[in-house]
Amino acid sequence: MSRTLDSGAAPRLIVSGVSKTLGGRRVLNDVSLRVTPGTVTSLVGPNGAGKSTLLRVVLGLERADAGAVSIDGVSYTHLQSPMRSVGASLDAGWLHPRRRACDELLVAARSHRIDKARVTEVLMEVGLTEAARRRVGTLSFGMRQRLSLARALLGQPSLLILDEPLNGLDVDGIRWMRSLVRGVADKGGAVLMSSHVLSEVAAVSDNVEVMSAGQIVTTRPPARTSGSSTSEAAGWTVTALTDAAADLAALLRRQGHVVSVDGRRVVVHDARVAAVARVAFVERLFVESIGETRGDLEAEYTLAMARANQENLAPSAFHQG
Missing domain, CATH: 3.40.50.300 (P-loop containing nucleotide triphosphate hydrolases)
Structure with missing residues (x-):
């Protein structure tokens, strides 16, 4: 749009x-x-x-x-x-x-x-x-x-x-x-x-x-275009499935990434697959699957809420309708 x-x-x-x-x-x-x-x-x-x-x-x-x-x-x-x-x-x-x-x-x-x-x-x-x-x-x-x-x-x-x-x-x-x-x-x-x-x-x-x-x-805006960000990773979301979800998330957060974890699922915002895979490889963490998607408004919202959580704003549940 x-x-x-x-x-x-x-x-x-x-x-x-x-x-x-x-x-x-x-x-x-x-x-x-x-x-x-x-x-x-x-x-x-x-x-x-x-x-x-x-x-x-x-x-x-x-x-x-x-x-x-x-x-x-x-x-x-x-x-x-x-x-x-x-x-x-x-x-x-x-x-x-x-x-x-x-x-x-x-x-x-x-x-x-x-x-x-x-x-x-x-x-x-x-x-x-x-x-x-x-x-x-x-x-x-x-x-x-x-x-x-x-x-x-x-x-x-x-x-x-x-x-x-x-x-x-x-x-x-x-x-x-x-x-x-x-x-x-x-x-x-x-x-x-x-x-x-x-x-x-x-x-x-x-x-x-x-x-x-x-x-x-x-x-x-509700969706960022490829030319609207100064960062190559902006607007991308990486999802990884691993038994070492907590360890991988902790490592990524230390590098400044905004990360959310749901069981074995790790979601990394404003990141690309190569960067996340590199961290897992260096730390010898086995990743079962990994992929990336271009962000939309729902991804933008999830990113904002994840950042709010990391800053201890603690929002309540949101209904997507």
Whole structure:
């Protein structure tokens, strides 16, 4: 996937050194990122990494203990027309179960002085025209997700903030969401979204921020091309099967490699077969099999989590979806 981005465009969203403590636990620790027009930025990471809290801080729903957030140069609470600047879909659970879908949007449109004609337009855009007069409580979870997104799109905002937008969607819904998110960015808008579905993140994202224990542990495009790294080994992963897994891993770590071990399986990130095989040969460690693969987003994520583990960030389990 290759996209031409305007690197000189002013960031639509700037998060600078944001920290937040909840219940005595530091859930965000000096987080910084930028989202520019024409791009999709995705947050990925284990449950409890701080993704949802970060989005809530961006939207002024949580106050940061330190740091700052600006949207087009001001905080969310100082935007003159918030819904026209930022559209947010965090949790479909806030929708009023007894309201009709169309009424839920009409209330939002009136309160933000948006033409009610937009209600019909966004219902069509998210595929809920036939469900417009149904009570929210009778809608499936996936349909409520679509309704929440419809509300986010009402003001035709230049920035979308989406928390796990793929939750509850079927295969067709996921394809539709991918097209919509990418379409917003391709028209000059900006999107910041969280997701645990790595394949979909790779399909739509220009930038991926990997979070663990309240920190961003790596920032990069979803896949590196052969010419984008100064190291020949960057982006390659070596997998070796050996009874001496612990010994081989220890030797490789001493050489600065990021290594994970699962039983007899040793996975070495940003390495080539020749280098790993040389270590095993010199140390007379028998290796049953060895191979290498070119990295993708899942490999990038695994590498970031392995590094976090080696630095004692101890992330929790991550679900690939």
